[in-house]
Amino acid sequence: xxxxxxxxxxxxxxxxxxxxxxxxxxxxxxxxxxxxxxxxxxxxxxxxxxxxxxxxxxxxxxxxxxxxxxxxxxxxxxxxxx
Numbered sequence: 001x002x003x004x005x006x007x008x009x010x011x012x013x014x015x016x017x018x019x020x021x022x023x024x025x026x027x028x029x030x031x032x033x034x035x036x037x038x039x040x041x042x043x044x045x046x047x048x049x050x051x052x053x054x055x056x057x058x059x060x061x062x063x064x065x066x067x068x069x070x071x072x073x074x075x076x077x078x079x080x081x082x
Contacts, residue, residue, distance in 0.1 A: 046071055 005011050018027035018035075029035075033042070033050075043052040043063050052063040 043067065 018029040026035075030040075033040075037054070041054055041056075041060070042050050043055065043060070045051045045067050051067060052060075055063050
């Protein structure tokens with residue numbers, strides 16, 4: 001189902017399939033990031049740093065809002081400094 005969703009464009013965010021064979025759960029990305037459960041989610045900031053891991057529901061929304069607000073503040077400060 002995940003592969004079909006990704007191939008039809010239903011998944012609009014970046015995502016990776018990390019298993020080489022059907023039914024496998026461990027691949028090089030899962031090993032490097034120490035993924036222990038599925039689905040695993042990572043919120044990555046504008047600098048490419050993992051800021052939050054495995055958040056769900058309201059906690060995920062709060063984390064994204066926090067990062068967006070920080071980015072807006074950073075942009076505003078940069079504009080004032082010019």
